Amino acid sequence: MALNENIVREQDARISKMVHTPTFLVVAGALPGLFVATSFENGLMIGLVTAAAIVLMASLAPLLRCFTSMWSRVPVMLMVSVTAATLLGFAVRVANPVVFESLGIYLPLVAVNALVAAWIASDGLTVAPAKTPLMTAMFAAAMVLAALTFVGFINGMLTTGQVFGLTMGELAASPIAAFGKPTGSLLVLALVAVFVQSVEQACAKGAAADEDSLKGGERS
Numbered sequence: 001m002a003l004n005e006n007i008v009r010e011q012d013a014r015i016s017k018m019v020h021t022p023t024f025l026v027v028a029g030a031l032p033g034l035f036v037a038t039s040f041e042n043g044l045m046i047g048l049v050t051a052a053a054i055v056l057m058a059s060l061a062p063l064l065r066c067f068t069s070m071w072s073r074v075p076v077m078l079m080v081s082v083t084a085a086t087l088l089g090f091a092v093r094v095a096n097p098v099v100f101e102s103l104g105i106y107l108p109l110v111a112v113n114a115l116v117a118a119w120i121a122s123d124g125l126t127v128a129p130a131k132t133p134l135m136t137a138m139f140a141a142a143m144v145l146a147a148l149t150f151v152g153f154i155n156g157m158l159t160t161g162q163v164f165g166l167t168m169g170e171l172a173a174s175p176i177a178a179f180g181k182p183t184g185s186l187l188v189l190a191l192v193a194v195f196v197q198s199v200e201q202a203c204a205k206g207a208a209a210d211e212d213s214l215k216g217g218e219r220s
Contacts (some may be wrong), residue, residue, distance in 0.1 A: 009188045014055040022143065023197045025136075027189065028116065029054065029144035032109040034185040036102060038159070039177065043152015045099050049107060051141035053114035054085050058137030073210055079148065113144070143196070151188045155179045 033050055035045035060080060069074045089107040091220040100107070159180040176184070 017066075021197075022139070024194050024198055025140040026143040026147050026196055027193050029113050029140050030147045030151070030189055030192075032112055033106060033144075033148050034189060035182050036104065036106045037148050037152040037155060037185055038102075038180055039156035040149065041096075041099055042102050043149045043155070045092055045096065046103055046106065047145040047148035047152075049085070049092060050110050050113050050143040052088055052136055053081070053084050053110045054116075054141040056145065057081055057114035058134055078111070081114040082108065084114055085109075120162040132214070146193045147189065149183050149190060154188045155184055157174045158184070 029050065033043075033046040036046055057077070057080070061077070064077055064080065065073065067124065085108050088110065089100070092107065158176045179185075179188070
């Protein structure tokens with residue numbers, strides 16, 4: 001029995017370590033918007049809506065926690081999250097009706113990202129380099145916006161051959177169809193995740209080297 005408990009604690013520690021990383025934040029935050037990030041405009045818009053919803057819910061989460069119990073917190077946060085996503089959807093419809101039609105049902109799905117951000121803020125989760133739960137949510141929002149915009153840019157470039165209004169003849173003549181589908185979006189997101197993880201590991205190695213040098217200086 002004690003062995004099983006030790007295994008469970010070890011698994012929980014590994015999961016917690018994985019979740020407390022920028023790589024997890026960018027992947028989890030960008031997933032609901034991947035399907036519609038097929039062009040620069042679509043990626044930018046779904047990224048902006050997602051980022052705004054994350055920051056809004058992270059700001060409201062501590063207030064909601066004050067007057068909700070453990071049993072009512074989930075439905076209340078879900079209701080507020082859906083309301084925020086719906087209002088943001090209306091703003092997109094006013095700003096750009098064509099993009100609104102392209103995003104379709106995936107605009108309300110942003111509520112899932114916002115709900116996750118609410119739990120981040122309410123449970124006190126912090127991920128380096130952020131120092132507070134709200135800063136963690138803002139950091140996640142910025143990364144999700146950049147990731148979805150980049151995914152949309154790559155998808156649009158490889159499927160239409162157009163880059164900021166300029167047409168690349170070879171790509172326009174032979175587009176790569178996979179990048180207009182979720183498969184291509186997942187591939188680009190995987191590359192973004194690898195890049196974020198490499199930066200994260202480089203920062204960790206730099207911090208460890210600085211700590212070792214400080215310890216060496218103290219010993220001498």
